[in-house]
Amino acid sequence: MKSGSSHPSAREYINGLAASGRYHFVSCEVPSALGVSAAAAKLALNRLAKQKLIASPARGFYVIVPPEYLSLGCLPAEQFIPALMKCRNLPYYAGLLSAAQYHGAAHQRPQEFQVFLAKNRRPIQCGVVHVAFLARKRLTEVPVQSFNTPRGTLLVSSPEATALDLVGYAHHAGGTNQVATVLSELAERIDPEKLATTARTAPVTWAQRLGYLLELLGFGAKTPVLKEYVREHAKQSTRLLPKASQKRSSRDEAWKLYVNAHVEAEL
Secondary structure: OOOOOOOOOHHHHHHHHHHOOOOEEEHHHHHHHHOOOHHHHHHHHHHHHHOOOEEEEEOOEEEEOOHHHOOOOOOOHHHHHHHHHHHHOOOOEEOHHHHHHHOOOOOOOOOOEEEEEOOOOOOEEEOOEEEEEEEOOOHHHOOEEEEEEOOEEEEEEOHHHHHHHHHHOHHHOOOHHHHHHHHHHHHHHOOHHHHHHHHHHOOHHHHHHHHHHHHHOOOHHHOHHHHHHHHHHOOOOEEOOOOOOOOOOEEEOOOOEEEOOOOOOOO
16 A cells, blocks of 8 residues: 555555456556556556556456466456456357367367457457457357356357357368367257257358258267258258359258368367
């Protein structure tokens, strides 16, 4: 505590937050908390950042970096994304390879933490932590599950929604072979009824591709309800690889799909 002052020092302020279990704050809170001007508060925050005690993954938003994460130069993404999204009032969910990890289907740790929003947003780099944002139509309709982290609760797409997103955003998940690899580990957690219901939140072409891949991987028991959905809603055939030629491709009648690529999971 400063001599003759009821206000804490900047370091005492962040230590107090951490002691209460809070590892984030916004810059506008600091001047009144320290009893200083905005300019003085900014200088104090800069000093703490140089000491690697705090980091700023987004403008005006700070995280406290405990000793175990000094090598990252930031909190892990899953520990600050919920607070940042709440601060920005943005609906979100962790998806793709990041979600697959939470469902026990992490073939390898993704290089970036993948988050879906209603609109595109610039990526985050905080220390060595990278966060990629992707836009998802009908975001708030996508089923999610809550997972606890050391700093709060993270929203993650359900196994069924994760599977659909992996197919729909295959180029963000390492390509179709990598998607097949993750699906081979994720499929056991997929509920066939929920899969068909969740398919309504996405383009029907995603359901066509996903159904084919699940059958190819030996999980045909997961697809009958989804196949019925495709039969009712798919008005035309699509390609397994959207940007590849369909010349010399075979056609899967059940899924109304031109199979224009050889897919092989790394089992």
